[in-house]
Amino acid sequence: MKMNRRNVVKAGLAGASVLAMPYVARSAMGTVRIGLITPLSGGGELYGNYIKSGAEIAAERLMKQGALGGAKIELVIRDDKGTPDGALTAFREITGDGVKLIAQGLFTSGLLATLPLLKEVDGTLVMVGPGSLPVTHEAFTPHAFRMGYTAPTFGGGQGALMAKKHPEANKWAFIRTDLSSVEDISGYFRLRLKEEAEKAGRSVELMDEILVPYKTADFRNQASQIAGSGADALFTTIQGADNITFYKQARGFNLDQRIGLMCDSGNELAIARAMGKTTPKSLWSWTGWYPYADPDNTASIEAVTMYKERTGEEYPSGFFGFAHDSILSLVDGLEKAGSTDSAKMIPAIESSTPTGCLGKISYRPEDHTFAGLLTFIRFGADESDPKGWKVFEVEHLNGADYLEPPTPGKKFER
Amino acid sequence: MNPAIKATLLVLSALVLLALPLWVNPGLLHLVGVTIVMGVFAVAWNLLFGYAGLASFGSGGLFSIGAYFMAVMLRAGWQDGFLLLILVSMAAGGLVAFLVGAIALRRSSGIYLAILTLALSEVLRLFLMRWHWIGAEDGLPNIVRPSFSIGIARVDLSNGHSYYWFLCLACAAMVAIMWWILHSPLGRTLRAIRLDPERTAFMGVNVYGYKLAAFTLSGIFAAGAGALYAPWAQIVTPDLGNMTRSVQPILYTLLGGASSFWGPLIGAFSFSAIEYATRTLVGIQEIITGAILLVIILVFPTGIAGAFSRFVGALMPSEPSSRHGSSVASAVRTETP
Known part of the structure; x- marks a missing residue:
């Protein structure tokens, strides 16, 4: 090409238009609509309300920060009632109205219902909090990202952490709900605990798991069995309100006095909030997010x-x-992609690592599972605190070190 | 109600339903599809309650048998036999209902029968939750909408709205068969049993046999509804057989009117319409829905269908069939268990 005035002007205009493209796209965005599908009634309502608040506050923060060139971020919120039917109706309704960016959680069945439809609607979805394996294994779709931890990750991480931090605990008791969804949490805790102890040249005795039916109201026999077992550590994987009942009834057997180290799989501060000053004196738990874990994380502190x-x-x-x-991931992805088309959104989210409440957000490229920090807290009863309980210590592990191997499109076998 | 008015309403409703995909949002269309299936399920339940006087709280279990059977077979690639699969699903539901009914109806009635059926349904749900081969708690996703041959042509239900239209036709066929059964001597005998079983037995009717037939028929159509539901939702989970699912046909029947054959269908559509209209009122949706249902059930004890019949009867007082309908409705109101 000749270097004459006309060609220089042409090249200059072309270059300027390429550079300006994202800004043109942003100003054209005006309002960006993001769908939020979560249970706001029924059994998952409690968690769904937290999800709704988290999403709303994220949208508010991002708008204040002038994300997307100052575009308005509108959340289209729909209640999935915790059922696949509800999730499908909500998904089809909002995608039918042209919404292509979606955050959905938390029940696996709802996600399994909508994931296969993402390609058809050219959508990009961030799954809010699911822990079950299928969503990034046999039901994997490149259109979806998991903002949550799987059982092998947080269960295994907790096992490894306990082996490192508490070499004095040699005999472990286990109690868990008889549901296959929690089997892996306990299973991976045992596996990594043993591995880590063996690495350190120790051997630990792992007692057989005590299984309890879901929605049990009487744990006295099991608490008595654990108290008399001679175990010096306990790992509890009991679901929902059953968990509170267990710890309340365990008080009658002074379990927190007799067992030196008590660990819970992930009910974290829900236990303290429910039990107040009767919370066990010391309990380690994995937590999806502890807002005060890192005082330098402005996103977390501002959001809370x-x-x-x-x-x-x-x-x-x-x-x-x-x-x-999840909302941050979508907005950040859109900012980088400049378009809601999934072909642009997917690589944008894959390559971006914004800092959110949970720290640096990153997804494993092979199966889009979350590979952020794992957080564990130790909390317990504390009379000096007006709440009656306190968080004593926080530990982090690199979640990516405990992810199960990727098998996108195939079932993961332990 | 005047048969001409009834026929006009039916034709209009059918036309509106068939035309829906052309103008409604996909979310609403999905909900309508689910509602059609649930309406058929509710009519099947009312075959027991409104006609034979039997209350089952475990119909969700029969629904899930049909749904799971269809899901497993379609995922295994049996698309070509889709029509046959529907019939086999119905037969499976009927067989289970027959076996349960054969024992339960000899030993229990009234509230005991209701609790027994609920317990059996829960056992089935727990079994489904623990069976890994059929997905355990996560259920079976990715159920394909079938494409199959009918000899002279290939029917492809996987594209566009074709499965919706098939669903409409299949449900219409099931409703038509139930209507025919319930307006036959069998239906009239069942009504007689509900009103006075001792007197009916005295007249030489095998009351147990007829009740068992009603139980089996209800199971056949509940499983049939489940079989049609699986490819529509494209996922089945153990919650299909939970208590909420079993209570849905009861709610629809009471809302629409147990005394009318069409009552459960009207109830299903009314309930879904209320839910859809209030879907954006997060936090107060349940309160509004509950209040509306309470008012309808208190003000119209014969349900929406009964109220509508009375309204039409009042507009056309000389209409003999409306007087008859009214007396039947009041009889049902006082006698329905």
Whole structure:
């Protein structure tokens, strides 16, 4: 090409238009609509409300920061009632209205219903908080990203952490709900605990798991069995409200006095909030998000401050953090992609690592599973605190070190 | 109600349903599809309650048998036999209902029968939750909408709205068969049993046999509804057989009117319409839905269908069939268990 005036002007205009493209796209965005599908009634309502708050506060924060060239971020919120039917109706409705960016959680069945439809609607979805394996294994779709941890990751991580931090615990008791969804949590805890202890040249005795049916109201026999077992550590994987009943009844057997080290799989501060000053004296738990874990994380501190101003509650559940970071992932991806087309959104999310409530957000490229930090907290009863309980210590592990191997499109076998 | 008015309403409803894919949002269309299936399921339940006087709280179990059977077979690639699969699903539901009914109806009635059927349904749900081969708690996703041959042509239900239209036709066929059964001597005998079983037995009717037939028929159509549901939702989970699912046909029947054959269908559509209209009122949706249902059930004890019949009867007082309908409705209101 000749270097004449006309060609220089042409090249200059072409270059300027390429550079300006994302900004043109942003100003054309005006309002960006993001769908949020979560249970706001029925059994998952409690968690769904945290998800809704997390998403709303994320949208508010991002708009304040002038994300997407100052575009308005509108959340289209729909209640999936915790059922696949509800999720499908909501998904089809919002995608039928042209929404292509979606955050959805938390029940696996709802996600399994909508994941196969993403390609058809050219959508990009961030899954809020699911822990089950199929969504990034046999049901994997490149259109979806998991903002949550799988059982092998947090269960295995906790096992490894306990082996490192508590070499004095040599005999472990286990109690868990008889549901296949929690089998892996306990299974991977045992596996990594043993591996880590053996690495350190120790051997640990792992007692057989005590299985309890879901929705049990009487744990006295099991608590008595554990108290008399001679175990010096306990790992509890009991679901939902059953968990509170277990710890309440365990008080009658002084379990927290007799067992030196008590660990819970992930009910974290829900236990303290429910039990107040009767919380066990010391309990380790994995948490999806502990807002005060890193005082330098402005996203986390700002989000929890806004939540506290709104509700008066100081310790929202981890689902709040997952939802916040799900919206952040989508908005950050859109900012980089400049378009809601999934062909542009997917690589943008894959390559970007924004900092959210949970720290640096990154997804494993092979199966889009979350590969962020794992957080564990030790908390317990504390008379000096007006709440009656306190968080004593926080530990982090690199989640990527504990991810199960990727098998996109295939079932993962332990 | 005047048969001409009834026929006009039916034709209009059918035309509106068939034309829906051309103008409604896909979300609403999905909900309508689910509602059609649930309406058929509710009519099947009312075959027991409104006609034979039997209350089952475990119909969700029969629904899930049909749904799971269809899901497993379609995922295994048996698309070509889709029509046959529907019939086999119905036969499976009927067989289970027959076996349960054969024992339960000898030993229990009234509330005991209701609790027994609920317990059996829960056992089935727990079994499904623990069976890994059929997905355990996560259920079976990715159920394909079939494409099959009918000899002279190939029917492809996987594209566009074709499965919706098939669903409409298949449900219409099931409703038509149930209507025919319930307006036959069998239906009239069942009504007689519900109103006075001792007197009917005295007249030489095998009351147990007829009740068992009603139980089996209800199971056949509940499983048939489940079989049609699986490819529509494209996922089945153990929750299909939970208590909420079993209570849905009861709610639809009470809302629409147990005394009318069409009552459960009207109830299903009314409930879905209320839910859809209030879907954006997060947090107060349940309160509004509950309040509306309460008002309808308290103000119209014979349900929406009964109220509508009375309304039409009042507009056309000389219409003999409306007087008859009204007396039947009041009889049902006082006698329905």
